[in-house]
């Protein structure tokens with residue numbers, strides 16, 4: 143089968159560390175035919191370093207000139223929408239980095255556009271591709287948890303405010319740790335809960351640590367330019383009576399440098415998924431079960447491979463545009479509640 147012709151929009155960190163090397167390692171499946179960055183020097187150097195034949199500063203021109211089959215969108219969040227929309231319009235399947243966009247409206251319009259164009263749209267929620275998530279999804283589908291009534295999701299960093307890029311710029315990223323790292327945990331949580339209908343959302347957010355100078359474990363940030371939350375704590379109640387709590391921080395006074403987990407509570411079984419363990423009761427005994435777990439360090443590769451196989455019709459797309467829109471709706475409501483200081487009904 144002919145190789146898929148891939149084009150990349152955005153030649154920054156994630157394109158260079160993940161998308162380009164992963165596609166280059168799929169020699170028989172994909173060839174990268176063009177790269178674009180509005181900073182033409184970034185596009186040129188990424189092309190030169192990786193043997194990409196064409197580079198551009200404008201994605202529309204690239205789409206017209208190289209006519210790719212698939213497009214990977216690796217620009218900051220604010221620019222996802224235009225890049226995704228134009229790529230779908232040009233007849234391409236699209237893998238866009240997470241989050242889908244900076245508003246639910248954008249995520250919904252991108253989903254509708256992909257349906258209208260009959261092209262696949264997926265998002266870079268790479269944690270979804272982990273073996274731990276697969277094990278738990280299988281258990282959920284088999285009914286092993288019984289009724290899942292509470293999920294606790296958290297990704298907390300002690301002083302992990304990124305000192306590079308746009309991660310502390312709300313205008314470009316749409317928010318801080320919730321939209322950057324929390325979105326991964328929300329994505330896994332609702333995938334395992336099977337997307338229950340949301341009743342209401344409530345959250346508080348804070349920026350006291352981010353707005354002053356301090357110790358940086360991920361580089362130094364500029365407190366004067368910090369206009370995102372440094373932490374957010376939220377609660378989502380679903381119409382079926384189940385609930386989800388989400389805690390995220392770039393900076394929080396806590397013991398560990400970084401803590402990421404998702405806990406599932408069902409009436410038959412509970413679980414903790416980083417690493418995967420379950421907790422139940424059998425023959426009048428309480429049971430704890432660990433799962434042989436090969437550390438997944440190739441989740442970005444798995445995410446791209448699933449997208450490529452789905453474009454070829456050889457696999458089902460794991461992360462869909464509809465699921466991305468659902469997650470974006472929660473993110474938007476959490477921010478709205480934290481700003482308004484009251485619950486948001488959906």
Ligand SMILES: NC(=O)c1ccc[n+]([C@@H]2O[C@H](COP(=O)([O-])OP(=O)(O)OC[C@H]3O[C@@H](n4cnc5c(N)ncnc54)[C@H](O)[C@@H]3O)[C@@H](O)[C@H]2O)c1
Pocket residue numbers: 151152153154155156157178179180181184199201216217218219221239240241266267268307308322
């Ligand atoms: N899945 C993950 O683990 C992961 C990790 C890091 C970043 N990301 C996501 O990847 C995206 C990019 O992040 P990054 O860290 O690579 O950012 P970055 O700032 O390193 O790179 C972004 C690049 O896009 C270019 N750009 C900006 N606007 C453009 C436009 N309209 N057209 C063309 N090029 C444009 C910039 O010049 C820059 O070179 C973000 O959405 C981020 O959330 C995902």
